Amino acid sequence: MSTQTAPAPAESAAPPVARKPAGAARPARAPRQWTSKAVVNGLLVVFAAYTLMPLTWLVIASTKNHRDLFRTNPFELGDFNLFSNLQQLFTHDDGIYTRWLANSVLYSVIGSLLCTLISVACGYALDKYRFPGKEKLFGFVLVGVLVPSTVTAMPLYLLASKVGVVNTYWAVLIPSLASPFGVYLARVFSEGYVPNEVLEAARMDGAGELKIFTKVALPMLAPGFMTIFLFTFTSSWNNFYSALMMLNDEELYPVNLGIFAWQTSVMQQPELYQLMIVGSLVAVIPLILAFLGLQRFWRSGLTAGAVK
């Protein structure tokens, strides 16, 4: 739009008198433009306040001790107790929170790396090779994207208990390795990032298919790999429902489930309030940092998912 050109002539044309609100002759363009700009940005600021308020509260509440938490104004700083809160968090119950954090890292980082590799290999094959029934197989993957994971969780739990893996690391890790959405994204990225000619050239040079994938295609797919990794990482870091079903042993809990367990007993043990607040903050920080640091990967994944 003509934001740069429009105000200039209007401003010079409008006599200073007309600026008074009482003036009958209102200047045509400049003030209206100014008002709409204020309205647009004002709405955006209001909504940003809404999205940022809970996180701001979380940060401030994390610095308070139990007494200040209930006695001081929510956005007012009390005594600064962040470090003693953190110390309590990591030492409570023989450092069970550290254990949960380590479990979450295991489930999310290791799980997502494997999941991404599996998805990229499959998506690459679905893009680059020709074989009968390929599109049917891909359609199958797309249907998989729409199968609600909560629907499969309960029967999966019963199957897992038959096999005897319930209440082990495997019970959470293995189900997170198959991501139909990851395969879909991988195919889209493979179409976009890996030119067929390069693969042909590598074949001419006598390279085997596995070597072509690991040495030629995978480096080209690096940005896509990162995007898929971030998606699977977030979804496994968020995973709560299936972990809730699969795990009984507190030692195996991811952070989510641990905070949930604290919430269940907070009524009886009010000192857990502080631990839940600081624990939530610590659980959120890695994701916020990952999000801020790796923005362009999120964005490309979002748009690839949206424009089908």
Next chain:
Amino acid sequence: MAVIIKSPTSPPSQAAPRTARRRQHGAAALFMLPFFLLFLAVTIAPIVYAGWMSLFREETSGLGFGGTERVFTGVENFTRALTDDLFLASFGHIALYCALYIPIMIGTSLGLALLVDSALARAKRFFQIAFYMPHAVPGLVASVVWIFLYTPGLSPVHDLIEGLGASWNFFGEDEAIWSIINISAWQWIGYNMIIFYAGLQAIPGETIEAARVDGAGALRTALQIKVPMIRSTVVLTLLFTIVGAIQLFDAPQLLVKYANSLGAEWSPTMFIYATAFQRHDYGVAAASSLLLALVAGLLSFGVTKLGNRWKES
């Protein structure tokens, strides 16, 4: 090796195309095997197993000492689920939730995307980051934090409402659904706003310019030119939102401890969870899982069909 077979698909320069193609088929199978094996094990097998289980009932034999026995009951579990008031009510709750949540969420994200896209907006990058930020917070933690913010004595929100001379009980019988809607909206508005914004950015500049030349104002351009151009994205978002909504679990499951009136079977997923893990009625739980999948499938189908018709018109 020596026999060269002419194939229309492979270039003539390639030696022994058949061997090469076979090798490629092998490689393709190798690359796809891990995913499809896992997919079979963790998605297909559970669905098939749920189908099998839904046909039986576990019965305690004798005086309860002999363990359990499986009795084939046909469709009984399905009729029991379908006549269970709690199960039916849970769909009613989700329908009400969708009716309130979807227009608010889609409307706000679309509105924000148009605002950020408009030439008047400043600090576009900051706003995008701020709006998207909640999505980086795990759903369970988001629910925990919001429940704190709903708790009188802890919450700045209560102070604000009281400052306005009003009162609001977030855990009340009628208000609780709004508390759930707010948690979902907080998490998803920014996410969908980014998707819509990406769609708006892809609209060619000439189209917008042409509308302006024709005398359309910013508001009219937004509603009559921009929104129709990203409608397939909107339909897709609608689809994912509905599929997500009928799986709703985290927020109501946490909230129910404070808002008892919701009940442990408020959403279909909560019903399945309670049926399986509190009442140990796995047959009915399996049948309700399948019914939920069916509803999800039908809704996705319906939305896609509706979207296609909208696209054609």
